[in-house]
Amino acid sequence: MDQFLSDPPSCINEAGTWCQQIWQITGNEWLAGSANWLVAKPLHILLILVVAVLARYAIRKVIDRLTRAPVDEAENSDNGKLPALLRPLRERAPEVLGPLVIERRRQRAKTIGSVLKSLTSVVVFGLAFVLILGELGINLAPILASAGIVGVAIGFGAQNLVRDFLSGIFMMLEDQYGVGDIVDVGEAVGTVEAVGLRITTLRDLNGTVWYVRNGEVLRVGNSSQGYAVGVVDIPINYNTDVQRATTLLHDVAAEAAARPSIAPDVLEPPEVLGVENVTAEGTQLRLTVKVRPGRQWAVQRALRAEILPAFERAGFEPPLGRFYGNGVSGTGA
Numbered sequence: 001m002d003q004f005l006s007d008p009p010s011c012i013n014e015a016g017t018w019c020q021q022i023w024q025i026t027g028n029e030w031l032a033g034s035a036n037w038l039v040a041k042p043l044h045i046l047l048i049l050v051v052a053v054l055a056r057y058a059i060r061k062v063i064d065r066l067t068r069a070p071v072d073e074a075e076n077s078d079n080g081k082l083p084a085l086l087r088p089l090r091e092r093a094p095e096v097l098g099p100l101v102i103e104r105r106r107q108r109a110k111t112i113g114s115v116l117k118s119l120t121s122v123v124v125f126g127l128a129f130v131l132i133l134g135e136l137g138i139n140l141a142p143i144l145a146s147a148g149i150v151g152v153a154i155g156f157g158a159q160n161l162v163r164d165f166l167s168g169i170f171m172m173l174e175d176q177y178g179v180g181d182i183v184d185v186g187e188a189v190g191t192v193e194a195v196g197l198r199i200t201t202l203r204d205l206n207g208t209v210w211y212v213r214n215g216e217v218l219r220v221g222n223s224s225q226g227y228a229v230g231v232v233d234i235p236i237n238y239n240t241d242v243q244r245a246t247t248l249l250h251d252v253a254a255e256a257a258a259r260p261s262i263a264p265d266v267l268e269p270p271e272v273l274g275v276e277n278v279t280a281e282g283t284q285l286r287l288t289v290k291v292r293p294g295r296q297w298a299v300q301r302a303l304r305a306e307i308l309p310a311f312e313r314a315g316f317e318p319p320l321g322r323f324y325g326n327g328v329s330g331t332g333a
Contacts, residue, residue, distance in 0.1 A: 044135050052128035059120045067113035083109040107179055107195055112172050115197065161198070163215035168197035171214060177222050182294055184221035185212050227267055228296040232303050233276060234285045237317045245285060246272050248314055249307065253287055256306035257299075265295040270303070282319025 067083050083105065133140055172195070177183045181192045183202070190204035200217070202210040232253075236245050253270035257263065268290040276286035287307075291299045 041135050045132050048128050048131050048135070052124050056120060056124045059124070060117050063113050063116050063120070067109040108172055108175065111168075111195065111197060115169060115172075160213075160215060164198040164213050167214040167217065168195075171195075171217075172197070176220055177224075181222055181224040183223065185217050186219065188212055223296070224293040226293060228291050228293045230289045230291050230296040230299040230303070232287045232300050232307070234287065234307060234311070235282050235319045236285060236311075237282050237319050240283070240316055242275060242283065242285075245311075245316060246274060248310065248316075249285055249287055252307050252310040253289070253303055256303055257289060259302075262299050262302045265292045265299055267291055 130140065133143070171177070177192055177200075178195055179192055182190070183192055185200070185202070188202050188204060188210035190202035190208075190210060192200065193203050193209070194201040196214075198214060200212045200214060202212060204210065234245075234249060236242070250270070250272045253272070257266045257270050266289060270287055270289040273286045273288060275283055277284040287303070289299060289303070
């Protein structure tokens with residue numbers, strides 16, 4: 001037994017090994033035999049951690065650069081330029097938002113970048129953790145199986161939270177709506193003030209702030225994309241000459257749409273659709289006009305202000321003695 005303990009480890013004769021180097025430095029058989037655990041494995045683990053930290057840092061810096069709008073060095077500002085990360089993605093921001101487009105892009109790029117950074121941290125440190133366990137000689141199969149079961153349990157318990165985040169991610173990628181858009185999400189209608197992965201913040205016409213969970217949004221009506229349509233309904237008396245009223249409505253609306261106050265918002269000439277509805281009180285004529293997104297309400301009000309006095313001057317009587325001001329309606333006004 002004493003003879004067996006006194007024999008030096010065989011690894012001291014293997015050139016270039018940690019065992020041989022520790023033996024040459026210390027002359028201690030136990031340290032030389034344990035060199036793999038005391039020196040080699042800790043260095044390997046340290047190397048894995050350093051590489052993981054550097055890789056995460058480098059990837060996050062790349063993401064920061066992709067989510068940051070390019071700066072014009074001459075003016076020292078981004079001038080609303082699109083971040084590189086958003087260029088491959090479709091953008092539906094309406095021009096009418098003006099300066100809000102910059103904030104919309106910034107929030108969208110920041111949120112998508114935050115998701116990418118989180119995924120980077122999970123993937124990089126997850127791989128590093130698995131490699132470290134492998135260095136320690138731990139069997140990974142039971143750990144992975146347990147992690148899978150725990151993940152399923154957590155996912156089932158937090159399914160609403162997961163649904164909110166997934167909905168937020170797809171909403172960001174598809175640019176369904178953003179800061180400054182006027183949207184209808186079912187329970188709330190208003191202007192979008194902030195967009196996050198879990199919550200969208202709206203402010204309605206009364207000033208109330210609504211916090212809407214992204215996972216609860218089943219459909220979104222966006223009034224700020226592409227174009228909008230202003231709708232004005234004019235009530236007239238049964239005895240009114242419909243053809244004459246239609247002609248007057250068309251002429252007044254066309255003249256009003258050409259005024260400098262609303263002309264920049266009008267995309268196409270107003271169109272008189274004719275008789276829209278017949279009620280017990282009278283008949284309704286409908287007028288529509290294609291306008292820039294978000295400007296339909298202002299155009300509707302301007303058209304009413306021109307049409308009603310013109311009808312009064314032409315001698316058209318309101319239905320059943322009602323005033324035109326009480327009978328005019330418009331979508332969303």
